Amino acid sequence: MRKTVEIYALMVCFFTMACLAIAGGNLLWNGVKLAVPALTVNAHEYQRHQTDASFAESLESRNRARIDKGSYQVPSGQDLTAQREQSRQAMLEAERRSAMRGLLYMLVIILVDVVVYWFHWRIVRRERASVAV
Secondary structure, eight states: OHHHHHHHHHHHHHHHHHHHHHHHHHHHHHHHHHHOHHHHSOHHHHHHTTOHHHHHHHHHHHTHHHHHHTSOOOOOHHHHHHHHHHHHHHHHHHHHHHHHHHHHHHHHHHHHHHHHHHHHHHHHHHHHHHHHO
16 A cells, blocks of 8 residues: 555656646746747737838738728828837737736746645655655
């Protein structure tokens, strides 16, 4: 019976270490997203904000129904540039917020992993000590 308890505790320790490795990688990725959000934005959003022309095309396709009704007109010139920059800043802020949320989520997972690992490692040590006696 004691051997079974030790094997169980060692298996839990193994799986918590695997989970910790995955969470650690995810934590690093979210750290990069937080530090340099422009590098981690998806390709479509990145391309959409590169030029006024691509941003105008995007606005046109997103607002086709409103344009057809005559209730919307795609801005041009400095208004378009200002709107593109404002949209770009909002996109980067959303990426940062997503990264912060991911960091907090991974920190919670890591905390739970450490507690579960610590508890089960104590079981392993207790079982090994009782066998040695």
